[in-house]
Amino acid sequence: MWKVSPTRLEDICTSIMRAAGAPGSDARLVADHLVDNDVIGHHSHGVIRLWDYIEWAHQGDLIPGALPRIVSETPSTARIDGNWNFGQVVATFATGLAIEKARTAGVSAVTIRRVKHIGRLGRYAEQVAGEGLVSMIFTNGGGHGINQAPFRGTERRLCSNPLAMSVPSRLAGPFLLDFATSVVAEGKVRVYRARGTPTPAGWILDSDGNPSTDPGDLAAGGALLPFGRAEGHKGYALAFMVELLAGVMSGGGISGDPGRSFSNDSMIIVIDPELFVPMAELEARSLVLTEHLKNTRLADESQPVLYPGEKEAEARLANRERDIELPEPVRQQFLTMLQRFSLPDPDAASSG
Amino acid sequence: MWKVSPTRLEDICTSIMRAAGAPGSDARLVADHLVDNDVIGHHSHGVIRLWDYIEWAHQGDLIPGALPRIVSETPSTARIDGNWNFGQVVATFATGLAIEKARTAGVSAVTIRRVKHIGRLGRYAEQVAGEGLVSMIFTNGGGHGINQAPFRGTERRLCSNPLAMSVPSRLAGPFLLDFATSVVAEGKVRVYRARGTPTPAGWILDSDGNPSTDPGDLAAGGALLPFGRAEGHKGYALAFMVELLAGVMSGGGISGDPGRSFSNDSMIIVIDPELFVPMAELEARSLVLTEHLKNTRLADESQPVLYPGEKEAEARLANRERDIELPEPVRQQFLTMLQRFSLPDPDAASSG
Numbered sequence: 001m002w003k004v005s006p007t008r009l010e011d012i013c014t015s016i017m018r019a020a021g022a023p024g025s026d027a028r029l030v031a032d033h034l035v036d037n038d039v040i041g042h043h044s045h046g047v048i049r050l051w052d053y054i055e056w057a058h059q060g061d062l063i064p065g066a067l068p069r070i071v072s073e074t075p076s077t078a079r080i081d082g083n084w085n086f087g088q089v090v091a092t093f094a095t096g097l098a099i100e101k102a103r104t105a106g107v108s109a110v111t112i113r114r115v116k117h118i119g120r121l122g123r124y125a126e127q128v129a130g131e132g133l134v135s136m137i138f139t140n141g142g143g144h145g146i147n148q149a150p151f152r153g154t155e156r157r158l159c160s161n162p163l164a165m166s167v168p169s170r171l172a173g174p175f176l177l178d179f180a181t182s183v184v185a186e187g188k189v190r191v192y193r194a195r196g197t198p199t200p201a202g203w204i205l206d207s208d209g210n211p212s213t214d215p216g217d218l219a220a221g222g223a224l225l226p227f228g229r230a231e232g233h234k235g236y237a238l239a240f241m242v243e244l245l246a247g248v249m250s251g252g253g254i255s256g257d258p259g260r261s262f263s264n265d266s267m268i269i270v271i272d273p274e275l276f277v278p279m280a281e282l283e284a285r286s287l288v289l290t291e292h293l294k295n296t297r298l299a300d301e302s303q304p305v306l307y308p309g310e311k312e313a314e315a316r317l318a319n320r321e322r323d324i325e326l327p328e329p330v331r332q333q334f335l336t337m338l339q340r341f342s343l344p345d346p347d348a349a350s351s352g
Numbered sequence: 353m354w355k356v357s358p359t360r361l362e363d364i365c366t367s368i369m370r371a372a373g374a375p376g377s378d379a380r381l382v383a384d385h386l387v388d389n390d391v392i393g394h395h396s397h398g399v400i401r402l403w404d405y406i407e408w409a410h411q412g413d414l415i416p417g418a419l420p421r422i423v424s425e426t427p428s429t430a431r432i433d434g435n436w437n438f439g440q441v442v443a444t445f446a447t448g449l450a451i452e453k454a455r456t457a458g459v460s461a462v463t464i465r466r467v468k469h470i471g472r473l474g475r476y477a478e479q480v481a482g483e484g485l486v487s488m489i490f491t492n493g494g495g496h497g498i499n500q501a502p503f504r505g506t507e508r509r510l511c512s513n514p515l516a517m518s519v520p521s522r523l524a525g526p527f528l529l530d531f532a533t534s535v536v537a538e539g540k541v542r543v544y545r546a547r548g549t550p551t552p553a554g555w556i557l558d559s560d561g562n563p564s565t566d567p568g569d570l571a572a573g574g575a576l577l578p579f580g581r582a583e584g585h586k587g588y589a590l591a592f593m594v595e596l597l598a599g600v601m602s603g604g605g606i607s608g609d610p611g612r613s614f615s616n617d618s619m620i621i622v623i624d625p626e627l628f629v630p631m632a633e634l635e636a637r638s639l640v641l642t643e644h645l646k647n648t649r650l651a652d653e654s655q656p657v658l659y660p661g662e663k664e665a666e667a668r669l670a671n672r673e674r675d676i677e678l679p680e681p682v683r684q685q686f687l688t689m690l691q692r693f694s695l696p697d698p699d700a701a702s703s704g
Binding site: 177245254273306 | 424457459504505531552580581586588597599608621629634637638641643645648650652656658
């Protein structure tokens, strides 16, 4: 295990991205995003992603420092070409623009395309909620990262096509929904594979289309099922809509007509709730709702009813001062990246 | 069985609502909505609902002819008070206003409250798609119609809180998602109960919170589970967000703080897709996507992959000239309503 403080891990990530050509502020933004995901326990979207980003940059598939371009805009909408910069940089810029437009226009929609991995969608939903606004975010893989079967199908045809929604609250965090439209995100299957334990029934099909509990079958050409199990037509319908909103409407890549490479094409919608209800009323009544739901009799006393986003908000509060623990192979990847750019070894640096 | 043509059934429904005090155009609109649901096979949202509407009107809980009022508006938003008119009248008006605002503002959001049963959400999503626009619709029960347990809870606390989304297409119908965030809509359980067959495992809990397959247990104080089964936290998160968008933001009723009576409080969002992509490109590329997904190897050759909304669009094409078949008890209800308003017996009329 590699135990490292969030601050130190952010510094290491920042130095690697700067060495790979990213401006300091971009590198810091991406590092902050990745480390925050580790802090809240979403390690699949944490610093382990940096290896791919640096590889993409090396291959010219990610262009550090490229400026996102507003291709067209109206007071309420914008189409953004990410120019293949870090996804987090492009998505943060796009979210900021959607916030700005919603403040004046009341409701806004912004799309991005030609943009690498944007990471955890909830981050942008939190960015919007932090401004007292409401968000909906839809993201595909630009016709790449294909791992999900359509309902009734037995072959991979869609990305995990996540969506996020947020509403501001006066709780520890905003009301925040953020999930893959596949039964689980691919990263969860990787965790089972690394552990060497079978995945639950109902998650994956093998490459022949048969139900499987072998996590290795996904990477070997299998597919994730849409979420919903017997009601998988609902998860599939959401995945399909994400493909239309995030892929077709952004002018990005789609399943059946992919773009140049993996791209988290997205649509970001922002609404100013105060055009509908004063913030004090929104906060007070949503608290009444939350309390009423939490007071429900439980199936298992140790498993309370949560509001959407509670887990992440509580984890951030609990863990932000604690060291992050990462597996040894991740540390080895970091050492390799540091060596590649002739940067100091983190342990040497920390003891110096 | 009562066999009746769609046109004739619409006339009967219209005459009953007119007799109950609805202006002719409102009565026709509601009748058209209900009959269309029977045509496409969604009988739970069909003419069997008229009995309740007439009862509500009799009790003063539904006010035929009451004009929806725009409480406040901006170029992109509006808050509508339905004044307890037929839900279909209020929701059609609100959808029309959202369409108009999206045409000029690019993106719009409209809420409704104090509005009775609006019926099938997909109808309003189709209304938007018919204008070449994109929609998202979120609807709760105003703190009534409570039948869904929160994830990890074993008591009913939420309505089935449906959502709908649509994107125009050049297929038989628009791309259309329309589903309850509970595992199924309550109407489906009623169908099992009427048939006397057990409901599938994983749908309902009895009033003690134990899993049940007895459809009678739902009406006896049980609860529907959120959709998603083992991933029910996703269905629950959607149901929660619907409560915030449709209930809190409309100023309507919510679970824990209900309004005067059942009200399909809603938020309707409309986006002009041509600010993002030309319609020809949207149609062509979404067709490529559809074909690519349909070409997936199937689990069962008799069960093809569908685009969302295909079932409804194909059913409408196949059935619109055919007689609708309704169970005898529904006919009895209609005879009672006709007698109440001294209207002619439909069979006498049809033979006359």
